[in-house]
Amino acid sequence: MYISGLQKLTLLDYPEHLAAILFLDGCNFRCPFCHNSELVLGTSPEVEDNFYSEDEVLGFLKKRAGMLDGVCISGGEPTLHRDLPALITRIKELGYEVKLDTNGTNPDMLRRLLDDHLLDYIAMDIKAGRRNYAAAAGISKDALSKKTESDPAHSFLSFEEDQSGPGCSFLSRIQRSIDIIRNSGIDYEFRTTVVKGIHTEEDFEDISQWLAGRTLEFSNSAADLQKKDMRASVFAPSRTAETDDSIAALPDDRTQLSASSGKLRYYLQSFRDCDTILLPNHHFSAFTEEEMLRFLSIIKKTIPNASLRGMEP
Ligand code: SF4
Secondary structure, three states: OEEOEEEEEEOOOOOOOOEEEEEOOOOOOOOOOOOOHHHHHOOOHHHHHOOEEHHHHHHHHHHHEOOEOEEEEEOOOHHHOOOHHHHHHHHHHOOOEEEEEEOOOOHHHHHHHHHOOOOOEEEEEOOOOHHHHHHHHOOOHHHHHOOOOOOHHHOOOOOOOOOOOOOOOHHHHHHHHHHHHHOOOOEEEEEEEEOEOOOOHHHHHHHHHHHOOOOOOOOOOHHHHHHOOHHHOOOOOOOOOOOOHHHHOOOOOOOOOOOOOOOOOEEEEEOOOOOOOOOOOOOOEOOOHHHHHHHHHHHHOOOOOOEEEOOOO
């Protein structure tokens, strides 16, 4: 495997760790606000010319052992690389703790990494509320919710086959990843990058209910939802006439989650503009601090320890 980028030190990306970040290219999403367009498209000449070999990166980590104690595996979407377990095995042999950044679309890889005790921390993106997920991830509603033999969004992955498996929708995989992570027993976080032009209050009302294990009921206000017995709620979709196709296609094999929202770590992080945003000539911007605090207050109704990240002056 080659590594497309190496950040030699971060104090911010791996909680309570001095860490390096490895960036792996390719992604099965096309979030229009993505900062890493070269990595996502996987075709940039700069990326191809500047990659690191696995041995080079491991040599660097060997020299820094004792000074650094963590390695973040980021991307792109790292779980699309079938050699990821082998890479992390070599990193852990050097004594490092490993954090994985993921969009949650490859629960089988997550399961394998956890079963092999290769992860110490997982950070998973929750792109948006379920109705808005396709737009936030830059894929079609069909790709999000329908069972397909091959996902059109994966066709660019000429260097690796997608490991997520056929016949399983993105939303189903994301749900499975949430379940796996919450039951993993390791430290984890869910997080949403909040973008003016993509998100509205409805996203945060749904995310808060979703992560707390609530049925999707958009006809109810957040206040109404809060009054209901959360422990009785499972991920059974409301199969009503109002339910749109993407939500109706939620998987049938979802596991029940208890409403352990007190333990759930969830962060809202503000969009930052830069030169490498995936969508050219975008109209995205950051919400004001006041708006972010309003979204946070919605989330906190069901996830009390949710917090803002990256809003420091
Ligand atoms: S922000 Fe979206 S497109 Fe960019 S790497 Fe993450 S999942 Fe892929």
